[in-house]
Amino acid sequence: MKQVTKRSEVPVEHTWKLEDMIANQQAWDEEYQEVQKLLGRVGDFQGKLHDPSALKQVFTLDDEISLHTERLYVYANMKHHEDMTDPAYQSLSEKARKLSVQVSEATSFITPEILALSDEQLTALINNPELSFYKRSLEEILRQKAHVLSKPEEALMAQVGSMSQASSTIFGMLNNADMKFPKVVNEDGEEVELTHGTYIQFLESRDRDVRRRAFEAMYSTYRKHKNTLGATLSANITKNLFYAKARRYPSILEMALFGDNISTEVYTNLIDTVHDSLPLLHRYMELRKKLLKVDELHMYDLFSPLVEEFKWEISYEEAKQMVLDSLEPLGEDYLKVLEDGFNSRWIDVYENEGKRSGAYSWGAYGTHPYVLLNHKDNLNSMFTLAHEMGHAMHSYLSDEAQEYRYAQYPIFLAEVASTLNEALLMDYLLKKTTDPKAKMYLLTYYADQFRTTLFRQTMFAEFEKIIHEKVEQGESLTHQDFSKIYYDLNKLYHGDAMVVDQDIEMEWARIPHFYTSFYVYKYSTGFSAAISFSKQILEGGEPAVNKYLDFLKSGGSDYPIPTLQKAGVDMSSPEPIKQAMSVFRSIIEQMEELTK
Template identity: 85%
Template sequence: EMSLSGDNIPTDVYTNLIDTVHESLPLLHRYMELRKKLLKVDELHMYDLFAPLVEEFKWDIDYVEAKKLVLEALKPLGEDYLKVLENSFETRWIDVYENEGKRSGAFSWGAYGTHPYVMLNHKDNLNSMFTLAHEMGHAMHSYLSDEAQDYRNSQYTIFLAEVASTLNEALLMDYLLKKTDDPKAKMYLLTYYADQFRTTVFRQTMFAEFEKITHERMEAGESLTPQDFSKIYYDLNKLYHGDNMTVDKEIELEWERIPHFYTSFYVYKYATGFSAATSFSKQILDERQPAVDRYLGFLKSGGSDFSINILKKAGVDMSTPEPIKQGMEVFKNLIEQMEDLTK
């Protein structure tokens, strides 16, 4: 209650996420079964999750092509959005390439009264193109919020921060999947997207459940030894990954190296943000203009209301299972496409 109260997030949002993801665990188990089949292994281990399912596949995309594809993919968001985005490409909002002394990674940042600036370390590949789409989602969210709101209400919360960036990635993925005929390229994209669901929705929700269980035990006056933490964490990995995964004993120690556990009840925001973005993308692709209008209203809202209310006005109610279920429909569709390619 204390950790969620700052954003006025009801605890029901937290428990609803865990409960709804539990209902969808058979989909993750199905994906593990498919991975096991594609990797042709007798036993699927946790470390096999890092193994590529498409061998010797390289997708070269230079920065000029990446900008062009991102603009094409984001056309559903309308001319006004694209006009600002195109202008950002032309007027040096972005520090594009690696350079001596430049830090790694990518981010968007800025001050009220100026447009945001984006730092990239572009490497002319598929991942870098998705990073461009992602960071420009942040930049556009900040730009439109700053334009529409006064200084006091311009900043959006962490609960909302990953929605716009992930939405851009979802639209880019949808565009590439529809445009790609090469089976190997398609499988690469499907795996890329399915693993985002696995790591951002399922894994982060598992982390959130780990926190919930351990805090509840503490509040009940029970002891919590390192062995207790390890058993809770191991059992959750078994539950989430299912019978097709050989959950090695060593994974029980992973909780010790997750830095987010030192910021209580934070990790759930990754899963809710991804789910909200997936819900937005599905609505935009299905409904077009009415959903676009609601979404642009979300981008212009900044911090003018509580986060949960801003999303609700835009058509995504995170206090209900619906946005998470919409995301799971997308995940199910990815698995079905992967299964079709392997027949």
């Protein structure tokens, strides 16, 4: 096995150039002092925010402090991620974290003081020409006003805050610390410990007995804790109900969607349209059964490889070139920036000792974005490169086009640009590949993205909707209720070609996202929007590309749904999900063709 390189030995061209953001430690310290100085001025505005001139000054100051703090925080953490064993950057990262808390505390009076103004005063400020740049910020505060309580009630809500985390914290402790899984015998007859990390590896095994043993071991362990896990999930719903009632929302779902200003139709639309397309998933299950050559398809067969051993070596240099070639439909300007990113050390490429695992795109306004990778010479890493550079390009273009206050795009839109890049790369590879084995490998990879992101996350979203509505109607739910609802949904989604093993009824118990309620639907909507964009770009050419680039430049200047609508993707209608499903149908047809 190859020795992992020390950070000091990594060739400089494979590392990111953080000096583009902050030149050195001395510059960091000077900027830190600058923030401390600016913080000293914030308190002067307390009690004066009814005055347009004072309000404008405090907003300007708040933005200045926020930008400096973001730069300090991002730089310190990215230096820490280069080698997490380096104590100098551990402490710098901690210093930046404490500064963020200090800034939050110092500026925390601004929004409540504006909210305390009467509707008439707020409307006057919104319409004041001196504050025209801050109109959107003030309108958003006015929108929230209906759900803000009196001062003593808000103080009480703040005290309840730490208690409200109890269900999530208890679940986390049980799931990650106290729950012990048995050992599972692998393909080589060795006993290997089952963990959250090894579970998917077991399910990807070519040996069916290994998959079955891991599946049964996983869910029999959760079953032993079913009463506790049922109680924690139930407590989480009760907490949500408390907040929805206290903050005067018509339902828990409406409270969850309020932040992004999204109507419940977007949520129900997703579920209904996916329901209409379930025959496609059932067809894919039939195909899976046929390709695996099994009499019965079981839940533990969903991750097993459909293509015999297939190795696709792709060097980093080749991956960069293929990503560039595949994104040609996005036009010269996009490609020029992308190429500049590849050549100007935006990316920290390879693993080294102590480096943070995984991949991300991050940065601070005013400097180009950065990407952290742990690149391996394979297909997966090439898709990761395309994905993370999608995020980076989204940030780059929105930062270029928007002022700091409105540059950050919301989470609802965050996965669109990254998934679109993957879709264009996939389209390019499928058109270019002549080897049937390679083609089948790609199609399987793509089909499973639809299954796991569009269908599975929508099933999760439907489960959340059902259990919350039942509690809102006065029912109290136990682990039996959760299991029955979850099992029935699996039957509905996977169809008759699948033997829905009884054990799957416990899967609800291991999904951490259920403690961040009504979040998972964003994976499905983001994926649908991206596939819809890719279809429009490939079929519609330049007009579609221009609309998409305008979307990337819009940042957080408007709410997510109108931002997408302007670019030609209307998530309040079933259309984008139907467009995504037409791509899924084409994948299945191509797979069926190859199996004839």
